Amino acid sequence: MTFETFIFYLLGFIAAASGLMMITVKNPVKAALWLVLAFIATAGLWILAQAEFLGLVLILVYVGAVMVLFLFVVMMLDINLVVLKEGFTRYLPIGAVAALATFALIYMVVGPDRFGLQAFPAPTPLPADASNTKMIAVPLYTTHVYAFILAAVLLLVGIVAAISLTLRRRPPKEVQYQDIDAQVKVQAKDRFEMIKMAPVVEPEIKKEEKEE
């Protein structure tokens, strides 16, 4: 067994085991953390398969951003686990059948018949100075540029839709908003006014003192 095969089986074992832990562990926060480990192991596998750019981007995007937001939400949920576990044994046969069916479908599509070693032999090692990033970038921005732009526009539409669905401005009676522009533009004369007025003299006090 070469060193590379050892690393491959190690990462594969970590990915499979953490995937299994993710769906069996009770606590949702721990499940999210197991998923993070699965992502990192998968990124390692991709880097082993000479997809360095994709592997690093998987860590940057999914581990560094998406899963943190996931954790952010899951941590704040107060999930009652007892309610979730209700009827586990009752639905177990149906669940098992569904799981087996899904596994069979996945096996038929990505099994060794189509994605075996015969169909996909190990890639020839690239020279040390080959730039993986440029190898992805050039077809992405030339042959597939329209699909790429279309995907970008779709994502933008998704962002706009999500923001417009969640953004609501409540009336100023309920909540007070801060207008930063107004705060920055404010000048001394807007807040502070010099008033000239005649001094108030109280002459009667002197008179009283003399009378005594």
Added chain:
Amino acid sequence: MFNALQNWLSSFLYDWLAILITLLLQAVAVILPVMLAVAWLTFAERKVIGYMQVRMGPNRVGPAGWLQPIADALKLIMKEIVLPAQSNIYLFVIAPVLAIAPAVAAWAVIPFDDGVVVADIDAGVLYVLSVASIAVYGIVVSGWASNSKYAFLGALRASAQKISYEIAMGFALVTVLMVADTMNLTKIVEHQQGGFWHWYWIPLLPMFVVYFISGLAETNRAPFDVAEGESEIVAGFHVEYSGMAFAVFFLAEYAMMILISFMTAIMFMGGWLSPFEGIPGLETLFAWVPGIVWISLKVAFLLFLFLWFRATFPRYRYDQIMRLGWKVLIPLTIVWVFVVGLMQYFKLGPWFN
């Protein structure tokens, strides 16, 4: 030097053992100076802020207080590590490891001089970004596992803040990649050759500022240190940690500070290049200075900025931090990506032709 060592070792050992020993020695050669720099950075911080506030700072241990970091380390090692009864013990213990591992791992691709780098990989910038993005898990996991409201609030603040500023940071680096046409950190420095007016901080001045501000926010340093927020949430995510477990968080934060300073120096300030390059007379006068001295001076200056900002600025309010990140820095970086693209298309100025 390490190649010769590996060749010598493989003459009487297994090949993989020789490679492993060499790699371990290389890691020690990088991590040990970084950890020592962290120790004396804490000393520098207390001294600098002390003098800025017209007091002496630590001055009792050793001559002028120079042995203070060792005394601090000894104290932290001796102290008891308290494990809260209601905490999630595995995650509680693993969180400091999650915090320090990325802060150390990212150093693998940082070049200290021409060719002095552990792994000279092609996607160096991407590697640093992705490894640094894992660092947020140390904070999030520690905050959740502590089972304490203060720690939890600190974790929530930190995770939202780090993700927000990572976007601005990434876009600022995209402009550097556009100009340098490579993601290899060594090549980025080589592209800045030819005097300090060729360094990227002049053509990309707004991005230099944005990157450094995002770096401040990424490392949870003042004025963006709401994740700790002593006055509001006592110490944030590490309130339940004591002794060495706390010290590990501390080490991670300062190692990340030095890492951000190195990245800024490499990306925008010419890395190990001499500032006198291209100036007749001075160039030959300072030609004997090794590159590692120049990069250390640049990093020391940037670290001084970190400390200076902490002594100068009051803490931002949390909603203002998010506003600065999303509504000021990110639009600015996106606009500047287009500006750099146009400048390159029209081959503008002395930098883009």
